[in-house]
Amino acid sequence: MRNSSTNAAPSSLTLELRPTAPFRLDLTAWALRRRPENLIDRWDGETYRRVLLVSGHPAEIRVSQHGPEQSPLLEVDLSAAGCVPHAREEVTGLLRGMLGLQADLKPFYRLVSHDRKLACLAEKYRGLKPVRFPTVFEALTNAIACQQFTITAGLQLLNRLARLGSVVIDTATGPAFGFPEPSDFLRIRPQTFRSLGFSGQKTRAFRDLGAGILSGRTDLRRLMNLDNQVAKDYLQTLTGVGRWTAEYVLLRGLGRLDVFPGDDVGARNGLTKWLQRRKPMDYESVGRALAPWQPYTGFIYFHMLLESLDASGRLHSSQGPVLPVSQKHADLDS
Numbered sequence: 001m002r003n004s005s006t007n008a009a010p011s012s013l014t015l016e017l018r019p020t021a022p023f024r025l026d027l028t029a030w031a032l033r034r035r036p037e038n039l040i041d042r043w044d045g046e047t048y049r050r051v052l053l054v055s056g057h058p059a060e061i062r063v064s065q066h067g068p069e070q071s072p073l074l075e076v077d078l079s080a081a082g083c084v085p086h087a088r089e090e091v092t093g094l095l096r097g098m099l100g101l102q103a104d105l106k107p108f109y110r111l112v113s114h115d116r117k118l119a120c121l122a123e124k125y126r127g128l129k130p131v132r133f134p135t136v137f138e139a140l141t142n143a144i145a146c147q148q149f150t151i152t153a154g155l156q157l158l159n160r161l162a163r164l165g166s167v168v169i170d171t172a173t174g175p176a177f178g179f180p181e182p183s184d185f186l187r188i189r190p191q192t193f194r195s196l197g198f199s200g201q202k203t204r205a206f207r208d209l210g211a212g213i214l215s216g217r218t219d220l221r222r223l224m225n226l227d228n229q230v231a232k233d234y235l236q237t238l239t240g241v242g243r244w245t246a247e248y249v250l251l252r253g254l255g256r257l258d259v260f261p262g263d264d265v266g267a268r269n270g271l272t273k274w275l276q277r278r279k280p281m282d283y284e285s286v287g288r289a290l291a292p293w294q295p296y297t298g299f300i301y302f303h304m305l306l307e308s309l310d311a312s313g314r315l316h317s318s319q320g321p322v323l324p325v326s327q328k329h330a331d332l333d334s
Helices: 025-033 087-098 106-112 116-124 136-146 151-165 182-187 190-196 200-215 220-225 228-235 243-252 265-274 283-293 297-311
Strands: 011-017 047-054 057-066 073-080 167-171 174-177
Touching: 011 087, 025 047, 025 057, 025 297, 047 087, 047 167, 047 174, 057 087, 057 167, 073 087, 106 116, 116 297, 136 151, 136 200, 136 220, 136 243, 151 182, 151 190, 182 200, 190 200, 220 228, 228 243, 265 283, 265 297, 283 297
Parallel strands: none
Antiparallel strands: 011 073, 047 057, 057 073, 167 174
16 A cells, blocks of 8 residues: 655646536446446435546646536546646546546437337436546456456455555545555565465566566557557457456446447346347357447447446445455456
8 A cells, every 4th residue: 555645735626527428427427437346436315526646746636516317517526645737637637537527428318219129228228428548557457356256256356456656645524535546566576466366367467567567578558549459459468368358348447339248147147037038148149139239339338337336225325344255257367
């Protein structure tokens, strides 16, 4: 754990953002959060909170919505441990990506209007936006952590990692943790990763990823300019990255809304149930079933996530119990 103490004067900032309508912060925050156990992305029913690096300084960002989904206004408050002279522009850019604030989904709603079943689903979660992790590195780390686990179990492992290896700042609601940086993966000893519950393979993947980014050998920024297949091929050259992990990063790290991670067992089962299929679906049948809804199959993935949260009663929960790590699959990477 890295303390945020600094000799620089602390900063605070309040700004307003107007998302492209329709927008609902609650649904969008849950698409980021995924489970109540998430220590990084916090939602209390009114405010989304997250620790991010702004101008190199850890800052807690708090987002709340004023106004209905058709005329949304977001109030953003920032408290930083040091001076952040360009915070307004940087925070605006981060939140636009993370919360999909400028995503114009009119073409999606026109598409689904011709399909009664999908139209009902889209209406149920109207105001949801396509979310992204703040960095591709974070998307990749989340994917690796959740391999061969449930989302809940993977998030518990990431919570342990955040408590040990990330920055922590004091807030009005208690200590808040950021997400680890690539350098943290080299600072933490392999045996410590193992003691947190990570396998030897995941430990190697984390440390290789951190070393590759710091040395410049792994350049995740270049993925922004690559098409889906080339980006997926590149990702699968990295230690511990298979098809599910690569597609997860394309969707949640690069914002490729035409990518539905077809190896995601939870999403696939949810899709099978929603489509009322009698037989389980595999990767190929998922692709065939979703083909008429391109290029928004990745956005349907987020709808399947909210469907699972709603069915389990989690969608309107702000707190949740810490459950033991389970060995159920969240994906099929080896």
